[in-house]
Amino acid sequence: MKITIRKLTSIEDMHLVLQLENIVWMESTPIHQTFTAAKNGGILVGAFTTNEDESEGKLVGFCYGFAGFKEGQAYLCSHMMGIHPDYRSSGIGRRLKEEQRQIAKDIGYDLIIWTFDPLESRNSYLNTSKLFGISDTYIVNCYGEMNDGLNNGLPTDRLQIEWWIRSERVEEQWRPSLSFENPFSVSLSSKGNPMLMGSKDELPFGNSGIEVPIPTDFQNIKKSEPELAYEWRMKIREIYQAIFTEGYTLTGVRKADGPVQFAQFIPRKLIPLKRIERGANQ
Structure with a gap:
């Protein structure tokens, strides 16, 4: 095609x-x-x-x-x-x-x-x-x-x-070289959908990056278990807001086989955002 x-x-x-x-x-x-x-x-x-x-x-x-x-x-x-x-x-x-x-x-x-x-x-x-x-x-x-x-x-x-x-x-397609900590666990509902276990109070702010599980197929959760989809919404809202308040920024997603993928966060100050000046022929 x-x-x-x-x-x-x-x-x-x-x-x-x-x-x-x-x-x-x-x-x-x-x-x-x-x-x-x-x-x-x-x-x-x-x-x-x-x-x-x-x-x-x-x-x-x-x-x-x-x-x-x-x-x-x-x-x-x-x-x-x-x-x-x-x-x-x-x-x-x-x-x-x-x-x-x-x-x-x-x-x-x-x-x-x-x-x-x-x-x-x-x-x-x-x-x-x-x-x-x-x-x-x-x-x-x-x-x-x-x-x-x-x-x-x-x-x-x-x-x-x-x-x-x-x-x-x-x-330059810059990627962070930090290690990442994941303080959360995931279990499965009776219908086989992922459930996020843990809270923002367990977030490990320090010298490493942070990983947070997010659903591989959120649309399927919405269709099969609306209450669980709402729970995901509220938990991720709370966790992401806490991460951003500490000066961290979402920079990538680590792909994985299974019901969740892993959103990755690092301190914003580490990200090279300065404009690169290119020559006229570049």
């Missing part, structure tokens, strides 16, 4: 985004909004299949961001990414983000931000271990009550990712 990634700029492109949004989210952003953003510092990129004659096929993924500004810092707010259900788990999300990053650098951005659910381990892994973003901002019930298939029934807690696209962390 050949996928082509390109910038989306035309009204026709915006119509394609709207159609895909309705498939992925069952709702859509008005075309006048996406089109205006694209003309004023925003960035939309799309993933297209390729026909047998090498012509562009259908839109199967998109990433939409608009210009933001806060406390003297201009940035790109990457508001939404959607992949057609038939094309997920094929690396399209990472390719969209990398294209977004390159266009953002060309425009002059240093920073891209977006939010994601801290209990979605696949997103955590992509955003930190693959794209080298970081997060130390926990937003409680960010979007209020949402009735779509992914968020129904739970507070919409989110982490805010900072993607410093010109930093050593991103440009």
Whole structure:
């Protein structure tokens, strides 16, 4: 399967985004909004299949961001990414983000931000271990009550990712060399879902990093045991907030076979976020 990634700029492109949004989210952003953003510092990129004659096929993924500004810092707010259900788990999300990053650098951005659910381990892994973003901002019930298939029934807690696209962390794909301590254990419910054992009081702040288990498949927990999903939400909220208060930052996810993955945190002061200046030909 050949996928082509390109910038989306035309009204026709915006119509394609709207159609895909309705498939992925069952709702859509008005075309006048996406089109205006694209003309004023925003960035939309799309993933297209390729026909047998090498012509562009259908839109199967998109990433939409608009210009933001806060406390003297201009940035790109990457508001939404959607992949057609038939094309997920094929690396399209990472390719969209990398294209977004390159266009953002060309425009002059240093920073891209977006939010994601801290209990979605696949997103955590992509955003930190693959794209080298970081997060130390926990937003409680960010979007209020949402009735779509992914968020129904739970507070919409989110982490805010900072993607410093010109930093050593991103440009050189810097990873911490610390050892990590995990003070938590995991047991299984009667339905085979993971249950987190322990509390924030057991967090080992010191010279090492910290690992926290998060579900491998949070969506399955939401469907099969809603009460357990809510318990995960409340426990992770409390633990992450305590970690961030101590100056630690999420920098990666250690993948593992089994019902949980492991979110990894280190002190923010150790992360190289200074802008790397490149020559004109680099």
